[in-house]
Amino acid sequence: MNAAASPRQQALERIRAATRNPAASVEPAGSYASLRRDYIGHGALPAESRIALMLERLREYDAEVTECPPEALPATIAAQLLASGRHAFVAPAGLPQEWLAPQFAWKVDRDLPAAEIEQAEGVVTTCFCAIADSGTIVLHHSASEGRRVLSLLPDWHLCILRASQVVETLPEYFSLCKQPPRLVTWISGPSATADIEMTRIKGVHGPRFLHVILVRDPVADPTSNLQPDQAR
Amino acid sequence: MTHAVADHPVLDPTVAPPFPVAALPVLRNPQLRKNVAHAMDVIQAKRARLVEEKADWQALRSAGAAIRDHVLENLGAYLEQFEERCTAAGGVVHWAADAAGARRIVLEILRAEKAAEVIKIKSMTTAEIQLNPYLEAAGVGVFETDLAEIILQLGREEPSHIVVPALHVNRSQVREIFARSMGIRDLSDNPQALTAAARNYLRRKFLTVPTAISGANFLIAESGGVAVVESEGNGRMCLTLPRTMITVAGIEKVLPRYQDLEVMLQVLARSATGERMNPYTSLWTGVTPGDGPQRFHVILLDNGRSQILGRKTERQTLRCIRCAACMNACPVYRQTGGHAYGSVYPGPIGAILTPQLMQMHHAQSLPYASSLCGACYEVCPVKINIPEVLIELRAQVTDQERRQVRRFFDPMYLGMRMAGLLLSRAWLFHAAQRMGRLGLRFFTGKDGWIHSLPGMGAQWTQTRDLRGMPGETFHEWWTKHKKEAR
Numbered sequence: 001m002n003a004a005a006s007p008r009q010q011a012l013e014r015i016r017a018a019t020r021n022p023a024a025s026v027e028p029a030g031s032y033a034s035l036r037r038d039y040i041g042h043g044a045l046p047a048e049s050r051i052a053l054m055l056e057r058l059r060e061y062d063a064e065v066t067e068c069p070p071e072a073l074p075a076t077i078a079a080q081l082l083a084s085g086r087h088a089f090v091a092p093a094g095l096p097q098e099w100l101a102p103q104f105a106w107k108v109d110r111d112l113p114a115a116e117i118e119q120a121e122g123v124v125t126t127c128f129c130a131i132a133d134s135g136t137i138v139l140h141h142s143a144s145e146g147r148r149v150l151s152l153l154p155d156w157h158l159c160i161l162r163a164s165q166v167v168e169t170l171p172e173y174f175s176l177c178k179q180p181p182r183l184v185t186w187i188s189g190p191s192a193t194a195d196i197e198m199t200r201i202k203g204v205h206g207p208r209f210l211h212v213i214l215v216r217d218p219v220a221d222p223t224s225n226l227q228p229d230q231a232r
Numbered sequence: 233m234t235h236a237v238a239d240h241p242v243l244d245p246t247v248a249p250p251f252p253v254a255a256l257p258v259l260r261n262p263q264l265r266k267n268v269a270h271a272m273d274v275i276q277a278k279r280a281r282l283v284e285e286k287a288d289w290q291a292l293r294s295a296g297a298a299i300r301d302h303v304l305e306n307l308g309a310y311l312e313q314f315e316e317r318c319t320a321a322g323g324v325v326h327w328a329a330d331a332a333g334a335r336r337i338v339l340e341i342l343r344a345e346k347a348a349e350v351i352k353i354k355s356m357t358t359a360e361i362q363l364n365p366y367l368e369a370a371g372v373g374v375f376e377t378d379l380a381e382i383i384l385q386l387g388r389e390e391p392s393h394i395v396v397p398a399l400h401v402n403r404s405q406v407r408e409i410f411a412r413s414m415g416i417r418d419l420s421d422n423p424q425a426l427t428a429a430a431r432n433y434l435r436r437k438f439l440t441v442p443t444a445i446s447g448a449n450f451l452i453a454e455s456g457g458v459a460v461v462e463s464e465g466n467g468r469m470c471l472t473l474p475r476t477m478i479t480v481a482g483i484e485k486v487l488p489r490y491q492d493l494e495v496m497l498q499v500l501a502r503s504a505t506g507e508r509m510n511p512y513t514s515l516w517t518g519v520t521p522g523d524g525p526q527r528f529h530v531i532l533l534d535n536g537r538s539q540i541l542g543r544k545t546e547r548q549t550l551r552c553i554r555c556a557a558c559m560n561a562c563p564v565y566r567q568t569g570g571h572a573y574g575s576v577y578p579g580p581i582g583a584i585l586t587p588q589l590m591q592m593h594h595a596q597s598l599p600y601a602s603s604l605c606g607a608c609y610e611v612c613p614v615k616i617n618i619p620e621v622l623i624e625l626r627a628q629v630t631d632q633e634r635r636q637v638r639r640f641f642d643p644m645y646l647g648m649r650m651a652g653l654l655l656s657r658a659w660l661f662h663a664a665q666r667m668g669r670l671g672l673r674f675f676t677g678k679d680g681w682i683h684s685l686p687g688m689g690a691q692w693t694q695t696r697d698l699r700g701m702p703g704e705t706f707h708e709w710w711t712k713h714k715k716e717a718r
Contacts, residue, residue: 008327011534015308015483018542031306032488035298038291039495057508111522114439114473134498134509147523148514149472152465171494180455180490182321182517183524186497188509191465195380195396196423197267197403198274204379204427205434206465206512 041175043133043168047219050132050168055214057135061189062202063210070162070217074098077124077158080211084156086121092150094143095124099160109150117149122156123207128181129165131173137161137212138173139185148185157207159187162215241390241571244362245590248574250597255572264400268392268569271399275560278506279611286502295495297615300551303486304541310453310486311532317456321518323528331361334533338363338445338478339370341529345476347372347443351434353460353467354378355447356394356554357480357533359576360589363445375437377466379430386413392570392578395504395556400569434466444470444525448481449553450496451530454489457517458530461500461510471514477525483532484541484550496553499613503555536589545624549584551614556581558608558618564601573598580608584621592628599625643688662707669701676700 005013045053058065068076078101081089088105090112100106107120117123128140137159139145151157167173191206202208241257242248258264283289303310315325328334342350350372352358364374364385376385380398384391387409391397398406407421410429419429446467450459458479460467471477487496501510519528540546559565559579570578575586575595583602587595599622602608608618634645654664675682682698684690692698704712 006327007329007333010329011327011483011532011538012308012312014534014538015311015541018538019305019307032302035295035302037295037495039288039295039498040291061511118439131509136509141523148468149523152468152472170498174491174494177490180452180457180517181515182455182457183520184513184515185468186509186513187511188507189511191463192511193379193427193464194505195378195383195398196401196406196426198271198396198399199423201423201427204431204464204466205377205438205469 039171040169041171043172045132045168047163051163051166051214051219053168054130054132054135054166057132058189058210058212061135061210063189063212065212065214067214067216070215073160073213073215074101076213077101077160078103080158080213081122081124084122084158084209084211086156088120089122089124090117090120090150090154091124092144092146094146095126096144099124109146112150114149114153117153120154122158123151123154124158124160125151126160127165129167129173129176130161131170132166132168133170135188136170137187139187140181141183141185148183151185151187152206155203155207156209156211158211158213160213160215162217163219164217166219241392242574243390243571243576245575245586245595248595251568251572251574251601252597254574255568255601258569258572259567264569265567267400267402269566271393271396272560272566275396275506279502279557279560280506282502282506282508286498292495292499293613293615296499296553296613297548297551299487299492299495300553300614301548303488304484304547304550307483307486307541310488311483313453314451314456314486315532317454318451318458318518318530319456321456323456323518323530326529326531328531328533328535330535331533334361334480334531334535335363335366337529337531338480339367339372341476341478342367342372342443345443345527347476349373349375349437349441350443350445350478351375351377351437351441351470351474352381352444353446353462353470354381354397355445355480356576357447357482358445359391361480361533361535363480375434375441377434377437377470378462379427379464379466382430382434383409386410390571391576393556393559394554394577394579397570400571434469438466438469438473442475443478444474444476445478445480446470448479448485448530449500450493451481451486452490452493452515452517453486455517457490457515459493459513459515461497461513463505463511465512468512468514471516472524474525476527476529478529478531480531480533483534483537484552500553500555503557503611503613536591539591540588546584546588546621548616549581549588549621551616552581552585553614554581555613557611557613558616561607561611562602563605563607564603568601573601580618580622581616584618584625587625587629592625592632596629596632599623599629662705665705669703672701 055065077099090107092109125146126144128138130137190202190210191204192202193204194200326337367374376382383398383406392400403421406426411419414433448458449461501507519526558581562580565579573582575582577585583598587598602622604619606619633639639645654660680700685693
């Protein structure tokens, strides 16, 4: 091994020697495609059960859930904000204006400093999708999902989820991602720990309260237009 | 061998006492054994229930093992791809050959940042390179942010499990540690109150310390992304609020594509904590303007891994995704707890990983810290055949030891040499059988059983009886009867 080589070259040389794969002959993508994946890809639940499963999971996580038809969304948001007993909220810059009920104090995030976000009592965001199997809400941090810090510092997170965004399995979510997203947060219930005597405690650092509004928009049954072998 | 039983567990394999000695403090502490067993029962029961409901669990395990093997087979190419994509996204990639190299790089970055304090996300890799004591000696204030890690750091305790590292500390001890170091006078020992104390203690730190250090659960070669899996939200705080982020990751942590997380995330939380999914998982790619740290460094750590990679049976050790299911299932870990392993990696995975990371120069007692029952293999989400690796490592330890001059009169190796001699010559073997029969007659009771033997033999008869030797061997019987039959 060349003593003058950089740590990088040395590391790669050690790794190559260990795998006996000269750089030229490595074709990861080729053998990657042949890896066996016999696990369940698409779920088999009808739309209604899929959504019911998502709601059940959320409730198991102690998240609060409210349902509403699409046209009632702004009013439902306002009602939930009121019911939360909170007054000062932050919102991502891309959140629809009609969701920001005027009776509350809103700060819209245009590079708000962390200290100001910290002062807010709650935050309202949308999400990229939700995975029923594990009860996971996925944020890709688009303009209406907000920067990562926005859904982290306030103690109360109200997340707007449309029924059409609910998939059943984790692989279904990944098949929705044409490109790997740059930033992702998967949220499966409120912040929690079991570090002291295995006692589960809710709310360590993240928001202690997760509230989901499920918007009952029309849902196509994604399993119906799949090949039978995919839909097992 | 004489080893003083340390008052304080030693988790540095270069100086830790051998496993049987290090296990004594816990074996003599019934309360602690009960605590460990209770924690293991809780996690095991939750895991079993969730694995049961997963119809495709075995297919997920197989796919997990296949993906990890594929990565290891092509590790150089995937690391280069990760480096290229991460750099393109604004990250800085460093390579470290060993622990000392990685620590140096971290300190250089901190010096350049003029960082007097860092906040940390729980990370096995930084524990492996003993980063905290090094940074503290260099004058950097290090603040762990995971609840269990705070308990350990403030209480000057050592971790005993890789997922729930403070499971050996009970609530009244946590109360004492927090009351003392946070200066809270009336703190109850209610876990809810203790957790709230930690939340308040750290909130300021999150908002003011501009530099954070993390490990990585996965590196994504395709995008240059890094994923961290957690429960409390301290990880999200560290990944979002500081100006600078430093991630220390073992070279084996890479996955080919983002999509491969669909396997890993399905098996990891179920195996680790018995949850369908851990509360928070974060993935970030280099730096993103306006969101999170604007300076990002990744240190790719070898520290013995490339050696493991080059060995046929042992390579599978590097599939590990650090879920701790193996220690939760291990009957030995259940009795001894984590400190006996003298390493930050306890349990069955520690028993194979630690001696290999030490390049078989230390921790040679660990491959023997197992009954080879195979429970670890059965629960492993990436199908690491831990017993197979344990046996391979035992062979290596034996090969090392039998060549050592100081072990020439070691009863085991002496006995093995004798056995080798006797078993290779039939006449010697028969002679030995006759001698043995004569000799054992002194110890055989009227009932035909040996109830007590002197010297080394006592180790057997202390706990069980031994059948006396029969009057004749099968060989002798056969020789006699063959003649009769004719």
